[in-house]
Amino acid sequence: MTRIYGVIGYPVSHSRSPAMHTAAFEALELDALYTSFTIPPKQLRLVLRGLVACGIDGFNVTIPHKEAIMPLLDRCDPDAKALGAVNTVVVRGGKMIGYNTDAAGFTRALQELGQRPRPRAAVILGAGGAARAVAWALSRAPRTRLTIANRHVDRARQLARWLARYRPHLSVRVQSLRRVSLADHDLLVNATSVGMRAGDPSPVDLTGCPKTLLVYDLVYNRVTPLVRQARQRGCVAENGLAMLLYQGAEAFRLWTKRQPPIEAMRRVLETVHRP
Numbered sequence: 001m002t003r004i005y006g007v008i009g010y011p012v013s014h015s016r017s018p019a020m021h022t023a024a025f026e027a028l029e030l031d032a033l034y035t036s037f038t039i040p041p042k043q044l045r046l047v048l049r050g051l052v053a054c055g056i057d058g059f060n061v062t063i064p065h066k067e068a069i070m071p072l073l074d075r076c077d078p079d080a081k082a083l084g085a086v087n088t089v090v091v092r093g094g095k096m097i098g099y100n101t102d103a104a105g106f107t108r109a110l111q112e113l114g115q116r117p118r119p120r121a122a123v124i125l126g127a128g129g130a131a132r133a134v135a136w137a138l139s140r141a142p143r144t145r146l147t148i149a150n151r152h153v154d155r156a157r158q159l160a161r162w163l164a165r166y167r168p169h170l171s172v173r174v175q176s177l178r179r180v181s182l183a184d185h186d187l188l189v190n191a192t193s194v195g196m197r198a199g200d201p202s203p204v205d206l207t208g209c210p211k212t213l214l215v216y217d218l219v220y221n222r223v224t225p226l227v228r229q230a231r232q233r234g235c236v237a238e239n240g241l242a243m244l245l246y247q248g249a250e251a252f253r254l255w256t257k258r259q260p261p262i263e264a265m266r267r268v269l270e271t272v273h274r275p
Contacts, residue, residue, distance in 0.1 A: 001031070002031050002032060002033060003030070003031065003032040003033075003057045004032070004033060004035075004054075004055065004056050004057055005021060005032060005033070005034045005035075005056070005057055005058050005059060005255060006018075006034055006035045006036060006037050006051075006056065006059045006060070007034075007036050007037070007059060007060040007061070007062060008036075008037045008039050008044075008047075008051075008059055008060070008061055008062070008065055009036075009037075009038070009039070009061070009062035009063055009064075009065060010038055010039055010040050010041060010063075010064060010065070011038060012036045012037065012038050012039075012062060013036070013038075015036060015060075015062055016244065016269060016272055017034070017036075017060050017062075017248060018034050018035060018036055019268050019269075019272060020244075020245070020248050020265045020268055020269055021034040021248065021251075021252060021265075022034050022268075023261075023264045023265055023267070023268040024249075024252050024260055024261050024264060024265050026264070027261035027264035027265075028256075028258060028261055030256065030258075032057075032256075037051070037059070039065070041064060041065070041068060044065055044068060044069065044072065045072055048069070048072055048096070052091055052094055052096065056091055057090075057091055057255060058088070058089055058090045058091055058251075058254070058255040059088075059089050059091075060087060060088055060089075060248075060251055061086050061087050061088065061089060062087070066085040066086055066087055066129065067084060067085050067086075069086055069089070069098065070084070070085075070086055070098060072096070073086065073089065073096045073097065073098040074095040074096050074097060075095075075097055075098070076097070076098040076099070077097070077098065077099045077100075079099070079100050079103060079104075079136070080098045080099050080100040082136065082166055083100045083102075083103070083129075083132055083133060083136060084132075085100055085102075085129055085132075085133075086098035086099065086100055087099070087100055087101060087102060087247065087251070088100070088101050088250070088251040088254060088255075090254050090255060099250075099251070099254055100133065101246075101247040101248075101250035101251050101254075102130070102133035102243075102247050103133045103134075103136045103137035104137075104246065104247065104250045105243045105244070105245070105246040105247025105248070105249075105250060106133060106134055106137045106218075106243050106246075106247075107137045108242070108243075108246035108249075108250075109216065109238075109240070109242035109243040109245075109246055110214075110216065112242050112246075113214065113216075113236060113238060113242075114236075120138070120141065120144055120145075120186050120187050121144075121145040121147075121184060121185045121186055121187070122138050122144065122145070122146055122147070122185060122186070122187035122188070122189065123146075123147045123149060123180060123182060123185050123187070123188045123189070124138075124146060124147070124148050124149070124189050124191055125149050125150070125177065125180070125188070125189065125190045125191055125192050125194075125203050125204065126149075126150055126190070126191035126192040127148055127150040127152070127155040127156045127158065127159045128155075128191065128192075130191040130218050131148065131150075131159060131189075131191035131192075132159060132162070134189050134191050134218070135148065135159065135163055136163075136166075138187075139163060139166075139167045139170050142169075143171075144170065144171070145171040145172075145173075146163070146170065146171065146172045146173070147172075147173045147174075147175055147180070147181075147185070148160055148172065148173070148174050148175070149174075149175040149176065149177045149179075149180040149204075150174075150176075150177055151176070151177045151178075153174060153175075153176050156174040156175070157174050160172045160173075160174050177203065177204070180204050182204070182206070182208075182209040182210070182213060183210070185210075185213065186210075186212060186213060186214060187213070187214050187215075187216070188204075188209075188213055188214070188215045188216070188230075189216050189217075189218065190203055190215075190216070190217040190218060190219065190224070190226055191218050193219070194219075194226075195217060195219040195222070195224030195225060195226055196219050196221065196222075198222070200224070200225065201225060202224070202225040202226040202229050203226060204226070206226070206229045206230055206233055206235075209230075209233060209235070211233060211234040211235055212235075213230070213233075213235045214235065214236050214237070215227065215230035215235050215236070215237035215238075216237070216238055216240070216243075217237070217238070217239045217240060218239075218240040218243060219239055219240055220239055220240035220241045220243070220244045222239065223239055224239060227239050241269055241270070244269060245262070245265055245266055245269055248260075248265060249262055249265060252265075
């Protein structure tokens, strides 16, 4: 019997999940299909019931439903509960179980660059949902020091207070994006949308930053000015394509209980997002 998966959002035409997961199903010769469902917010509850009744096996969740879907699910895993957002749903026996694979995807992306879980001093640019997932992933290593820099400092403080509830011994500083300092840090993560559009500037000036600084930009649809500037400085720098890949791979594993075909998924993403 053909298994059915998909992605829900509003809009959803921008999603690369259909191409990535279709490539994964084909690589493993699984009898499954993946499609997109455009669901206006007011229809979310009704359409979810319909999808489950029609036998959907799982789906990804994108904007604007990541938070709104949580009270509609039967249960959520601990990471999704802490993050307050769901990007993957597994349907088992008619029950919807929510997960958030962003933190796992980010961790795997750093590992791909040769980094291993360890205490580090990191600067996170941004204070939204993506920054929350990055902070959650980095906070797992004891003695990590985080600096959260955002244009609106109050939002950065909110993120710091949220982290303090779960990681009371974590060292967290808050800075304005205009005054961010990279001295004595070994990781910089851009979790803002700056760089997503052609013509965007770099969110920070890397002049004088240490060449040992690892720079990771969550923007995945282009090589951003931040990545280019970091590479010119001699830093290791990458965009967010690997995080997109690995958060999708984790969703695939949750749905199918199979090891995801990483290279097949990577090839289709690199074709779609070729610089």
